Amino acid sequence: MLLPRSPSISWCWRKRRPSSLSGPLSSRATRSHQAHRLQPRPSRRSPSRLSAVASQCSPSVRSSWQLLLIIRSSSSRGYTKKGMKIACTQPRRVAAMSVAARVAREMGVKLGNEVGYSIRFEDCTSERTALRYMTDGMLLREFLSEPDLASYSVVMVDEAHERTLHTDILFGLIKDVARFRPELKVLVASATLDTARFSTFFDDAPVFRIPGRRFPVDIFYTKAPEADYLEACVVSVLQIHVTQPPGDILVFLTGQEEIEAACEMLQDRCRRLGSKIRELLVLPIYANLPSDMQARIFQPTPPGARKVVVATNIAETSLTIEGIIYVLDPGFCKQKSYNPRTGMESLTITPCSKASANQRAGRAGRVAAGKCFRLYTAWAYQHELEETTVPEIQRTSLGNVVLLLKSLGIHDLMHFDFLDPPPYETLLLALEQLYALGALNHLGELTTSGRKMAELPVDPMLSKMILASEKYSCSEEILTVAAMLCVNSSIFYRPKDKLVHADNARVNFFLPGGDHLVLLNVYTQWAESGYSSQWCYENFVQFRSMRRARDVREQLEGLLERVEVGLSSCQGDYIRVRKAITAGYFYHTARLTRSGYRTVKQRQTVFIHPNSSLFEEQPRWLLYHELVLTTKEFMRQVLEIESSWLLEVAPHYYKAKELEDPHSKKMPKKTGKTREELG
DNA sequence: GAGCACTGC
Numbered sequence: 259m260l261l262p263r264s265p266s267i268s269w270c271w272r273k274r275r276p277s278s279l280s281g282p283l284s285s286r287a288t289r290s291h292q293a294h295r296l297q298p299r300p301s302r303r304s305p306s307r308l309s310a311v312a313s314q315c316s317p318s319v320r321s322s323w324q325l326l327l328i329i330r331s332s333s334s335r336g337y338t339k340k341g342m343k344i345a346c347t348q349p350r351r352v353a354a355m356s357v358a359a360r361v362a363r364e365m366g367v368k369l370g371n372e373v374g375y376s377i378r379f380e381d382c383t384s385e386r387t388a389l390r391y392m393t394d395g396m397l398l399r400e401f402l403s404e405p406d407l408a409s410y411s412v413v414m415v416d417e418a419h420e421r422t423l424h425t426d427i428l429f430g431l432i433k434d435v436a437r438f439r440p441e442l443k444v445l446v447a448s449a450t451l452d453t454a455r456f457s458t459f460f461d462d463a464p465v466f467r468i469p470g471r472r473f474p475v476d477i478f479y480t481k482a483p484e485a486d487y488l489e490a491c492v493v494s495v496l497q498i499h500v501t502q503p504p505g506d507i508l509v510f511l512t513g514q515e516e517i518e519a520a521c522e523m524l525q526d527r528c529r530r531l532g533s534k535i536r537e538l539l540v541l542p543i544y545a546n547l548p549s550d551m552q553a554r555i556f557q558p559t560p561p562g563a564r565k566v567v568v569a570t571n572i573a574e575t576s577l578t579i580e581g582i583i584y585v586l587d588p589g590f591c592k593q594k595s596y597n598p599r600t601g602m603e604s605l606t607i608t609p610c611s612k613a614s615a616n617q618r619a620g621r622a623g624r625v626a627a628g629k630c631f632r633l634y635t636a637w638a639y640q641h642e643l644e645e646t647t648v649p650e651i652q653r654t655s656l657g658n659v660v661l662l663l664k665s666l667g668i669h670d671l672m673h674f675d676f677l678d679p680p681p682y683e684t685l686l687l688a689l690e691q692l693y694a695l696g697a698l699n700h701l702g703e704l705t706t707s708g709r710k711m712a713e714l715p716v717d718p719m720l721s722k723m724i725l726a727s728e729k730y731s732c733s734e735e736i737l738t739v740a741a742m743l744c745v746n747s748s749i750f751y752r753p754k755d756k757l758v759h760a761d762n763a764r765v766n767f768f769l770p771g772g773d774h775l776v777l778l779n780v781y782t783q784w785a786e787s788g789y790s791s792q793w794c795y796e797n798f799v800q801f802r803s804m805r806r807a808r809d810v811r812e813q814l815e816g817l818l819e820r821v822e823v824g825l826s827s828c829q830g831d832y833i834r835v836r837k838a839i840t841a842g843y844f845y846h847t848a849r850l851t852r853s854g855y856r857t858v859k860q861r862q863t864v865f866i867h868p869n870s871s872l873f874e875e876q877p878r879w880l881l882y883h884e885l886v887l888t889t890k891e892f893m894r895q896v897l898e899i900e901s902s903w904l905l906e907v908a909p910h911y912y913k914a915k916e917l918e919d920p921h922s923k924k925m926p927k928k929t930g931k932t933r934e935e936l937g
Numbered sequence: 938g939a940g941c942a943c944t945g946c
Contacts, residue, residue, distance in 0.1 A: 350944065380944055395945040424945065513942060545943065570942055590943035605942065650944090658946085715946035813946090833938060868938040889939070 267494055269478040269631060273873075289332040302701060337443070338388035342411035345395040349422045350576060351377045357416075358382070358391040378715075379809045380504035395646035396411050398431075398662065399715065403437065406435055407442070415447040417542055418456065419613070420575065421649035421678075427659055429676045431666070433460060450613060452646070455860040459677050475585075479636040487588040488516060490633050492523045495566055496531075498584050498631070499538050505583025505628070508573060510618055510636070512592045516903040517542045517568045518754065524566065537563035543577075544570040546747055549802065555579055557757065574617050588633040589643070595653050597887075598683035600862060604887035611647040615639065651680050657718045660688040661697060664704050694845055695722045710821040716744060721724055723842025724814065726907070730838040732828035733818060735778055739812035739839065742777035743883055743895065745803045749780060752798065756910060760798040767797075768871040771832055772897035774839055776871050781807060840881055840899050841907040848880045848893060849901075855880065855893070858916070867892040879904075 337344055348354040358375035366374055374383035377390040383390055394415065400407070407413065413432055418425055421442065429446075434750040436442050441860070446456050446463075453465045484490035493508055498507055511517050524540045541555045559581060566709040567579055571591050591610045597602050610618075615632065622628025649661075660671060668674055671685055692698045695718055697708030711721040720740050727736035741750065752760040767783075769775040780797075783789050784804050787793035817827065828834045847862055848855040855864050864885060870893075872880070879901050881894035902916040 393945060399946055420944090422944070424943095513940090515940070544941095546941065572943065576943070594942075607942090746941080749945085810946095840943090869940085873938075888940095888941095892939080 262624060265496055267484070267490060267633075268481050270481050270636070308935055327589050337411040341409065343387065343391045343409055344414070344714075345407075345414040346389070346411050346414040346416055347397050347425070347428065348391060349394055349417050349425065351393055352576070354380075354391045354393050358389075359704075360673060361389065361391075373469045379813065386826070394422060394428055398424050398428055401431055401666055402662070402712070406439060407432075410442070412443040412445065414447065416447045417449070418446045419448040419450040419452075419646075421647070421651075423650040423654060423659065426649055426651045426677055427663070429459065429677050433675055436460075450646070455677070470617055472620065473625070475619050475623040475626045475628045475630050477619060478629065478631045479639065481635070481636060482631055483638065484588075484633050487590070487633050488523070489522055491520055491586060492527065493859045494586055494631055494633065495524060495538075496527060496535070496585070498565055500535060500567070502584060502629070504564065505626075506559055506567065506579070507584040507586060508579065508582045508621055509566060509568045509586040510573065510588065510591075511568060511570065513592050514544050514546060515568060517544055517570065520568050522775040524568075539563055539565045540568065541565060541899065542568050543572060545572050545576075548751070548800075551887065571614075574614065574619065578621075581625060582621055583626060583628045585618055585630040585790050586633070587618045587630060589615060589638075593647075593653070596655050596679055598655070598687045600860070600885070601655070601687060602885045602887050602891065609643055611644045612639065613646045647676050651676065652678060652684075656680055656684050656688045657691055658716070658749065660685065661692060661708065661712045661718055664692075664698065664702075669702065691845055692718055694908075695719065696844075696910075697722070713820050714817055715742060716814070719842045719845065719918075720744070721842075722822075723839055724818075725823060726841030727826075727838045728823040730828070730834040731826040731842070732831075732834045732838055733823050733825055734827040735832075736838050737811050737814050737818075738778050738781045738807075739774050739835070740814060741807040742781055743774075744810045745807045747800070747803055749777070749800055749803050749807075750798055751794075751800045756798075764869075765871075769832075771836060772872050772880075773870050773895045774897045775832055775835070777895075780804075781811075835898060836897060837903055837907065839897055840903045843881045843897075844904055844908040844911060846882050846885075847899070847904065848882060850876060850878050850880075858912075862891065864891045864893050866896055867894045870894075870896050870897060872896050 261381060293348050336342075346357070348357065354377050356373045358373055359369050362369040362371075362373040365373060369375075370382045370384055371386050372391045374387040376383050376396055377393050378396065414424060415428060415432070418429075424923070432444055436444055444460065444463075446460065448456060453467075457463050457465050466825045480490075488511075491511070495507055495509060495818075509520065511520060521540050521542050524538070528538050528540070529534065537560075539559065541553050543552060555565075555567050556579065565584070566582070567573065573579065589609055590607050591614065594603060594605050618633075619630035622630050634642075663671060663674065671689070672682070689698065689702065692708065693702075694698070695708075695711070697711050697718060699705055707722075707725060710725060711718055714721040714724060716724075720743060723734070724736055726741055727733040750760065750764045767776050769777050769779050769868075780799060781804070784790075784793060784799065785799075789804070789808060791801045793799075794804055815825070845859075847858040849858055853863070855866065856862065857864055866876070866880070867886075875898070877898040879899045880893065881897045881899050883895035885891075886892050886894050904912045904917060905914060
């Protein structure tokens with residue numbers, strides 16, 4: 259090995275990924291190639307018409323093996339006659355937009371006319387739009403206004419292999435609609451070879467294989483497992499840099515912290531090697547990175563230099579970087595999981611699936627033949643990795659999904675036709691919570707309030723809170739709180755070199771009462787600044803998150819009328835805001851006991867998150883937005899409440915007796931007091 | 938005294 263005093267990793271070459279084509283084809287050539295190869299098993303359909311649909315798939319699906327299933331296709335002509343439309347869903351907004359733009363261009367029409375897209379906050383369609391690209395969540399919402407999809411003649415679900423929550427729900431609903439609408443054509447496009455499952459689910463639908471274009475990628479494994487994969491990563495990158503021909507490197511790590519560490523180590527070692535090696539540009543990329551920093555990865559690599567992009571899973575599907583020839587894959591990713599017994603979410607580092615590893619490897623073969631170095635053994639790949647990632651529907655809470663299905667008239671959720679059913683307990687907890695919120699009656703039927711809640715594109719507790727703001731005349735403030743809570747990523751930006759400044763800035767937003775009021779405060783001040791990005795920069799607030807909050811707030815405000823809530827402000831009376839929040843979140847409460855916080859109903863031990871404004875306050879009664887398991891069971895976004903409010907907002911759920919405080923005399927001094935008592 | 942993978946309505 260050429261690197262002085264540096265350990266190296268020995269690789270073994272295993273296999274060449276199968277590739278259908280050895281070189282790229284122009285889009286035109288690809289289409290005709292596909293048309294030529296299409297040989298549908300049942301001969302009722304004509305290949306040329308199918309190829310026309312295939313050409314409308316997203317480029318990422320077209321660039322790999324894919325399957326198309328067609329079910330119930332008795333008619334074969336005139337899909338867009340009599341005002342009928344074709345829907346094509348994508349898991350991501352950008353994909354919906356870019357595929358629509360591409361197809362509009364190829365058809366020579368103006369985007370938004372015959373071909374358009376429809377995503378949240380943005381509708382680029384018109385009366386004339388026959389071919390409509392949309393996010394899968396958007397089509398799911400359309401079921402509310404058109405449960406039989408009557409205006410669609412064809413529905414195509416693209417990137418089905420990703421198995422997003424929305425895609426999975428769509429599967430069940432579409433299968434149902436197709437049963438009583440035999441003329442509806444349904445296509446499912448997936449980039450995996452696991453066609454049997456999809457086909458069986460859709461009543462043994464025929465499968466079509468369409469070869470895509472991709473360059474071969476050689477896969478290398480380590481001979482022995484690596485104990486420290488971060489260190490192994492850094493060594494491998496330098497090894498590739500020194501020994502391999504030109505071409506940029508893409509490294510997959512699990513999160514921001516790891517990426518920052520790896521980038522520092524790489525830069526540090528390059529500096530020490532100095533002119534012994536050629537220039538290596540080290541660039542991080544993850545979703546929370548400010549946009550201007552993100553943009554740097556797309557700049558072309560200067561001649562003579564090599565670029566190494568250190569990325570999260572964002573580079574696996576969401577964005578494509580030109581010029582990548584080498585992929586380095588330690589085989590891990592962060593994955594969300596949900597425990598329905600405790601209602602707790604956690605984010606843990608887990609080995610990625612074979613499907614995910616292959617997707618990563620494929621990133622090396624987009625512009626030329628590439629190489630993928632896996633930091634695990636071939637044996638581990640064969641025997642230890644799961645075939646596919648557990649579908650999202652089995653790893654997440656389903657409150658709003660259950661509410662949506664209920665409002666579509668699906669009563670027996672336990673027997674809903676899921677491709678992969680979620681855990682029984684997850685459905686049960688969702689039903690229980692919806693009942694407690696008054697969205698369902700004791701027969702499990704939707705109530706008037708439940709029907710309204712389903713109209714709002716937020717979690718049930720959040721929609722309940724919005725409905726309650728009518729009673730407390732504070733919808734202006736509650737809308738803001740709701741929008742800020744919807745922005746899942748942290749609002750506060752903490753650059754490593756200015757931690758103290760950033761934390762001071764955060765504390766300056768603190769208001770008595772708790773984190774929800776802090777969020778309200780941040781938004782209000784930002785609005786007063788004229789929604790300025792400069793203001794965000796000065797206050798260490800993420801501009802992107804704020805802009806998103808504004809979008810969400812505007813959308814929710816537009817829906818207020820539908821759910822019969824009037825716009826009104828509390829005029830600084832934050833008790834009303836806190837009561838309205840309690841009306842939605844009474845299910846999520848904790849009380850201070852001698853042994854710390856316990857949730858009121860389940861008696862679980864929980865902790866205030868150290869980033870909370872109430873971390874040092876320790877009020878007696880708390881409400882939390884969410885429970886997250888990291889190093890401890892943390893309550894994130896907490897609000898101080900009074901126990902009497904619980905009786906006021908949820909008398910059906912709480913009894914006065916269980917809210918008595920027999921231990922109040924034994925509470926530690928200076929804690930356990932409500933702010934009102936402290937004056 | 939901790940740490941937020943990625944999406945989406």
